[in-house]
Amino acid sequence: MKIVVCVSHVPDTASKINIGADGKTLDTNGLTFVLNPYDEFAIEEALKTKEKFGGEVTLISVGNDSFKESLRKGLAMGADSAVLLKNDGYFDSLSLAKSLSDEIKNLGAELVFVGKQSVDYDNSVVGQMLAELLGYNSVSVAVACSIDGNKITAEREIEGGKEVVEFNLPAVITTQKGLNEPRYPSLKGIMAAKKKVIEEKAAKVFDNHSEFVSLLRPASKSAGKILGTDVSAVSELVRLLREEAKVI
């Protein structure tokens, strides 16, 4: 089976994020970028699927040269090949999805895994868009997934429970924590990944339907009142929650 995983390269979640001089893009100075955490579940699921049914796992990213680092990590985990669709400009989510779907069509992939969201702009949309652009069935936020012949049964998180969803291949699955335990790259894997060539080509450009106006810092909350250091503070807390905050 031909499997594709879409990979994003994002600021480490522990990073402090700064706004660039133009007031609407990131200041990437000093930022550490990592493989998007949710994409690790996507790569793991792709590798498990390949181990079970055979096939080939290809990683795809749209981005600049720095994305190679995350692609390299995915190759070290065990992916067979990687394609970097090079782009430096602004792609909104739909443009990005179009660019990815174009390449997925080229590759003729039957199964696509995507992290449920990139922990940068947190849109959580690319997987669903890909499915519609490709005309594939799909499930988002999967925490369980099994494949039987042509049929996929998956579980997705909803409020207060899970939906069990069934559909046929070809398909797009967006991956949530809990789906699997991503493997660490082995030393052998890391060495092998160094030898693999990341194919580079220009990303196809589409018209954007959205624009950034500005990036802002959320109003900083001033630290509140410390009500005390023992149980005697409890009654005051309850009073404030009732009378001042009016939340209980």
Place this chain on the structure above:
Amino acid sequence: MDNKFLVVLEQRNGIIKKSSFEIYAKAKEFSANTDAVLIGASIVDESQLKQAGVSEVTFIKNNDLENYSSSAYTNILVDFIKQNSYEFVFIANTALGKDLAPRLAAKLDCGITMDCTNLTEDAGNLLATRPVFAGKLLLQQKLTSTVKIFNIRPNSFGFTAGSEVETKINVKETSDICLSVKTVDVKKAGGKLDVAEADVIVSGGRGMKSAENFNHIESLASELNAAVGASRAVVDAGWRPHAEQVGQTGKTVSPNLYIAVGISGAIQHIAGMRSSKYIVAINKDKDAPIFQIADYGIVADAFDILPVLTEEIKKIKQ
């Protein structure tokens, strides 16, 4: 604005979501020309619509749509939006809305903005504000296509039911639906309240010291009719399920009250709950970063405070 607005309402188990009504009320503030649409097998209780002030709704009905189907919903709504030339479409950022909204954008080839926490009118358009980098920054974004989809974080605007109205329900039976993606079962997690929908959340962190000790958190949560939340550390330790995790790799929440117990307040955790209206922190360590964003703090051992707090709440409820 006199553009045509559409609000996609959502129901689960016969209950129409509060977030649906919240968005409907907000959309009406911008345009009197606001319609509502609901999809499903039946409307169990029409009085919900009356009480929420929904004057007219199109109900697209099919017996096989008891549960969500991404393929059916997408096709139905794409047709409905095209037929009626809606320009501004609103959907809540729920599990359903998050799945559905981007599908509509792809099929309609239009702009979308996800998880907005604020909307303001701006020269015939709407300026959307949304948290990015898990709330470390806010992005103001504008959609430039004719059709625009706005996905809204629940509890961003608040909702209180106003005066009751008569609701006109236009039922549209549809027979030809695409069920290539089908929900075959819904597993409930013990009927417990979900952090993403709760007005009050009591969250525990590593300071709770063990899985068993979460019974203190559960008791308080039960008195407050609150959901139980957890920090990443305790989910990774296997003390609590991932569905309860609040933070950058868990859920982003904005309840009216968030009580953080034994949570130090790592940047990733704060990112997921900083938009809560009121934050209470209970922690032994007076230097814990959680106190920087808390409205009220108690610097003490959680095990001393929790039973007393639970009792006090019980008392005022009597």
